[in-house]
Amino acid sequence: MGKMERFSFIALVAGIIFFLFADFISWALPMFVLKDIPKKSVQDLAAEAIAKNTSAWSDFKKIARYYPEQFKKYYGEPNEESFAKALKVGHRWYVAEGCWNCHSQMVRPVSNETLRFGIPGVSNTVSYPSEYQNELQAPVLWGTKRIGQDLIREAAVHNIDWHVAHLYDPKTTSPGTVMPGYPWFFEKDENGNIVPNERGIGILTYIMWLGSWEVKPPKDFRITGTATAKNSSGAEEFAKATE
Numbered sequence: 325m326g327k328m329e330r331f332s333f334i335a336l337v338a339g340i341i342f343f344l345f346a347d348f349i350s351w352a353l354p355m356f357v358l359k360d361i362p363k364k365s366v367q368d369l370a371a372e373a374i375a376k377n378t379s380a381w382s383d384f385k386k387i388a389r390y391y392p393e394q395f396k397k398y399y400g401e402p403n404e405e406s407f408a409k410a411l412k413v414g415h416r417w418y419v420a421e422g423c424w425n426c427h428s429q430m431v432r433p434v435s436n437e438t439l440r441f442g443i444p445g446v447s448n449t450v451s452y453p454s455e456y457q458n459e460l461q462a463p464v465l466w467g468t469k470r471i472g473q474d475l476i477r478e479a480a481v482h483n484i485d486w487h488v489a490h491l492y493d494p495k496t497t498s499p500g501t502v503m504p505g506y507p508w509f510f511e512k513d514e515n516g517n518i519v520p521n522e523r524g525i526g527i528l529t530y531i532m533w534l535g536s537w538e539v540k541p542p543k544d545f546r547i548t549g550t551a552t553a554k555n556s557s558g559a560e561e562f563a564k565a566t567e
């Protein structure tokens with residue numbers, strides 16, 4: 325056996341061992357890390373949001389005020405039960421409509437993602453395991469592609485009005501966007517206004533919930549300017565608005 329042949333044999337064996345080790349680590353490590361983190365039900369999440377009075381809970385009450393007729397019809401009063409129901413409905417439609425085909429839900433510690441998908445100074449942490457230990461992340465919605473932005477810190481980015489306009493027809497807020505409109509999240513009220521229906525209220529609640537556990541915002545923290553496809557993460561607008 326020549327010297328080179330011996331070397332390539334060692335390299336091959338080492339390669340196989342490293343491969344098996346990596347494989348082992350990738351399931352064994354999460355198992356130990358996640359062991360002590362309790363998995364929360366939707367009910368737990370709703371109760372926690374209310375107890376901590378997060379932005380998701382105040383946004384839910386805002387939706388009830390903005391669209392009283394539809395809210396009453398589909399969800400009754402804003403309380404823990406209706407909040408949990410709206411989160412479930414929103415999550416179901418997020419999955420069913422394949423939003424995860426275009427949006428991820430994970431901020432990684434690379435490529436300035438905390439700047440791109442969080443709001444500097446308000447919500448600038450990378451994702452961490454306990455964020456995913458709940459019923460709304462089983463299966464996880466990390467996604468595989470980012471045709472649109474990451475949404476795990478979305479609570480801090482836009483207000484309800486913006487989302488309503490954007491979901492009905494994304495081109496009104498984001499000229500040139502490839503995101504399709506979802507008119508079936510809406511219906512007409514008795515005055516002929518287009519208002520969110522059961523699905524719409526659910527998806528709005530779900531979007532406003534994403535990342536709300538992480539955000540302790542000052543009042544009126546959201547970006548009010550019109551987002552464009554080029555600059556829709558809003559970081560620049562936020563920076564300008566707070567100068």
Ligand code: HEC
Binds near residue numbers: 472557
């Ligand atoms: C074909 C790909 C595609 C699909 C499917 C899609 N989106 Fe989007 N989405 C985009 C793109 C591109 C943008 C950025 C431009 C814009 O604002 O529309 C975006 C932007 C957004 C934003 C604003 C993000 C921000 O921080 O400015 C939200 C919220 C959003 N999408 C939610 C959804 C939801 C909810 C669904 C499913 C009902 C969905 N998207 C489906 C491509 C998609």
